[in-house]
Amino acid sequence: PSEMDERRGAVIAKGAGLIGKVTYDMYGEDTRAGVDNPRTLDCSSFVAWAFQKSGFTDVPYWSTTGTFVSSSNFTPISASELKPGDVGLMNTIAAGGNNHVGIYVGKDANGTSMWLHCTSHASPGCSTVIDGPRISYYSAFVIFYRYTGFY
Secondary structure, rough: OOOHHHHHHHHHHHOOOOOOOOOEOOOOOOOOOOOOOOOHHHHHHHHHHHHHHHEEEOOOOOOOOHHHOOOOOOOEEEHHOOOOOOEEEOOHHHHHHOOEEEEEEEEOOOEEEEEEEEEEOOOOOOOOOEEEEEOOOOOOOOOEEEEEEHH
């Protein structure tokens, strides 16, 4: 997409490089370690890993979904402002309940948003469970943030 610059593309490429190589584990040994070739990651450590390995070292490996909501490194944006490399969440921490975070990749040919995220659940409309990172449709992301290093 025209909104894709080198820095945003690097985050997506790093994360996509883990597809098929990493499994989802919220409490796995690699979840907060920042190793070069992790075997397990949860959603927030996956997003943080992609940023870290792309040179954005102010996004800590030990990030949680709350990091993307409360950190000064991320600023809220609207859905209409989304560009590849921005992040989406299901809800705010204050709202309670489960949360999930992923990296916006762009829109498919039909204009549907695509996300790079790490989970152990089937994507909406798909009965196959993929355990780990994948690029898929994920309509549950309703809160969006942009990394301030992209400005």
